[in-house]
Amino acid sequence: IQAVFFGICVLTDLSSLLTRGNDSQEQERQLKKLISLRDWMMAVLAFPVGVFVVTMFWSIYIYDRELVYPKLLDNFIPAWLNHGMHTTVLPFVLIEMRTTHHQYPSRSCGLAAVCTFAVGYILWVCWIHHVTGVWVYPLLEHLSPGVKIIFFAGVTVIINIFYLVGEVLNNYIWDTQK
Numbered sequence: 001i002q003a004v005f006f007g008i009c010v011l012t013d014l015s016s017l018l019t020r021g022n023d024s025q026e027q028e029r030q031l032k033k034l035i036s037l038r039d040w041m042m043a044v045l046a047f048p049v050g051v052f053v054v055t056m057f058w059s060i061y062i063y064d065r066e067l068v069y070p071k072l073l074d075n076f077i078p079a080w081l082n083h084g085m086h087t088t089v090l091p092f093v094l095i096e097m098r099t100t101h102h103q104y105p106s107r108s109c110g111l112a113a114v115c116t117f118a119v120g121y122i123l124w125v126c127w128i129h130h131v132t133g134v135w136v137y138p139l140l141e142h143l144s145p146g147v148k149i150i151f152f153a154g155v156t157v158i159i160n161i162f163y164l165v166g167e168v169l170n171n172y173i174w175d176t177q178k
Helices: 002-019 025-067 071-075 079-086 089-099 107-132 138-142 145-173
Strands: none
Touching (some): 107 145
């Protein structure tokens, strides 16, 4: 998500620079679409999922790393890559939010999109378990089916809260009122 999002940010910035001073309405229309996509991705995916990944991963890691990132993985994934996936997301997304104003979708549309993503991701994780018999996140092995349902519901609520935090933070930084 982060790689695609930041790729779109770079593409948007380059397109903006290359079309500056150009009177082409078609290029302007395409740039507006790209900006809308960038803003939507920031609001619905990059910020809430990025903040969720950092907070959940490191909270569980501190509690018991074996539940999210078994020590065995240290042999295959260097520490810098682990931090690239689970740490640097937060400062980069905050820098992006501070340097670029993002237009958030309506709250109902944004929350619906976040819920759709969360449920889709949870279903994907369950499908992988169904096919392979292995949970992508070792934590899930230790939860009973009922607790998994509560956990997945809680995860969805938390991601929605992070969406709202992102919206409030964006409005605060850019001093905008809905």
